[in-house]
Amino acid sequence: MQDFIERLLKAKGAERKALAIEMGKHGREAVSAVDRLLTSRNRDLRLAAAMVLSYAGHHDAVSGLALALKDPDPLVRLQAASGLGAFRRPAARQALWLSFPDKNRAVSLAILRSLEKLMTDEMAAALRVMDTSRLSPPVAAEIQAILNRYRPATKTLPTVASPLSTSPWLSMLPGEYCAGMVVPGMEDIAVRLLSWQVPQAEIESVSEGEVRFRLAAKSMPALIRSRIFLSIWVLFPRDGAQDPAENEAVVNAVYAYAHAKGLRSLLIWGQANPVLQRRLEKKLELYKAKPPGNPRTLRLRMAKDWIWVEHIAESDFPTLRHIPALTRALGAGLAAVATRGNEDVFLNPFCGDGSLIVERGLLGPAGRLIGLDREEEKLAQAGRHWHIISPITSCLHEAASFSPWQGTEIPLPAAAADAIAFFAGSRELAALNLNIYKEFIRVLKPGGIIAVLTPDPEKIRELTAAAGLKLYQEKEIGKNNLSTLMVAST
Structure with missing residues (x-):
């Protein structure tokens, strides 16, 4: 893979595209190889990574392209916007939708053309009522052209849940013990809201800034609707005498969850030493992240009696980009x-x-x-x-x-x-x-x-x-x- 990357950096135009397509044939291996390049200071490296992800054909590439869609360089965003259109997945659709319009006209047009490939009745309805007066004429014209070409799949407009609610990773942790982080003072509201939105949840305890509850794994996707929580963690009981890296049940569950979610790095807080960090990085196949991490970081807390695994992070809740x-x-x-x-x-x-x-x-x-x-x-x-x-x-x-x-x-x-x-x-x-x-x-x-x-x-x-x-x-x-x-x- 390293040889491919070096050749990509030297190549230009059609040659670079051909190399990206060739490297993309390696699927998940290619995604893993170029993933960390997306945060490089070198624009050419980030662009090369986005090109490879565009042709990888593996669903793990979606999260990387979504990250590239926020890149400061318009060429990288343009490549990511074009590449996401090849992935018929809710995460790809959501990344494109929340990034429109882009401040660069070419990127906005690329987002629209990719969205057209992934169009749903709900998205078409939203485009019809969108205020296009502030968009550039070519972008507004492209929206109209897309709507003229679009043929509804259904005659009615059903209400839909968040695309994230169907993501496999939401139900891949065992659940049972959970903790929701909440703004101090809003604990009672969070409890009422959780009981309303996720009636299967059994409240265990409430303390400042935290609500603990029990919930079966099959019901955990519903937690994505509990937006009052800053983040939601799953807790695994910990035997103080046992090395967490040797707890196969926990390691296997967290491994499956992290890779299904497309996480790439690991950050550990609490009672953990560098040796444990390295062992878990190796077992989970994640590289070390610098605090506070990023949207693709798996966060763990090692406490005396519990191993905390961040399940729904702050960045997982669908929201407008500028709203913290x-x-x-x-x-x-x-x-x-x-x-x-x-x-x-x-x-x-x-x-x-x-x-x-x-x-x-x-x-x-x-x-x-x-x-x-x-x-x-x-x-x-x-x-x-x-x-x-x-x-x-x-x-x-x-x-x-x-x-x-x-x-x-x-x-x-x-x-x-x-x-x-x-x-x-x-x-x-x-x-x-x-x-x-x-x-x-x-x-x-x-x-x-x-x-x-x-x-x-x-x-x-x-x-x-x-x-x-x-x-x-x-x-x-x-x-x-x-x-x-x-x-x-x-």
Whole structure:
């Protein structure tokens, strides 16, 4: 393989392509050989790796190409975008979908052409309602051409689960003992949400920032819906006298899981020495990662009584690229607090980029999702984000709408909304006043709630009291008083 790589670097044009095709015939062996080149500082090495992965024909290449699709160099992204179209796998479709549009026009066109090969009815529906006004004319024209060529496979538009929920690796660990990491202060919400989304889970214990539960392996794919967790780990009991590297049951299970998921490196914390690290690297066929690792790193924690294996990492939850795990978890928690049922009308004033609407849609079915904001640019961004994510939610595309609102009358009839939820940062706090809260009361149904996450609870407390609302929950969220969750009812 090394000889192939050296020849690839020297070759150009058609010769390089021919060598990449030839090397790709080695399948998984080729994928393993070029995988680590994707993080090289040498652009030519990264490009060569992407070319080989494009022609490897092995499903392990998908995760590498997804990583290359985020490369800073447009040529590498272009190669990755073109290569992913050859893999009819949910992970390939999702990587392409979440990377569109690219700042480079050629890459955007390549993503669209690969998506056309993997097109589904849900994706076609999302493209039809996508705001193309901010796209370059060739990209917008390509979308229209794809839609003109596309022939629906079905007459109806079913709701779909996240593509990740069908990934084999989600059920490859034995399960039973699990731990979900959660933002401190949201443990009780996480427990309620877990019990709702994964009723098979049996809660074992709750401590600051952690919920432990038991769950059979066959039910573990459902955990991908529990977005309130920052990450989810599987725990294996550990005999303090036994060398973890000699525990064949654990090693075999973790090996199968790691390679099914396409992980390439290993990071160990806790009670582990360099010798154990090297032995596990060899047995698991993973190379050593530098902290904190990357999306393709297997993370283990060695404790006195348990071996912790990271099962669902922060980067595994489907989300918008710019939203960090903490924001995603807070949004999922706020949406969960405000959810009233599968047919509820969920109002998000000051919707900004639409991340809270996205989280509510990913939480489960809803009647209507309404986002309001005074800035047209943010409304356009929110609409675009919904169109990107909506194919993997449990809601129809038409369930969400985004409308301009200048802080006066809300464009809804009286008693129309089941819940109102929003983040109240400095921008929102500056705009909030008693008249707005009176509008909230007007559009809320009897018994409806207002849920707010804010770093400055004093103003929310004053407005709630002045409007005659009952504040029945107030709690600090996160370490160092990151924010305060406040829930009021009519």
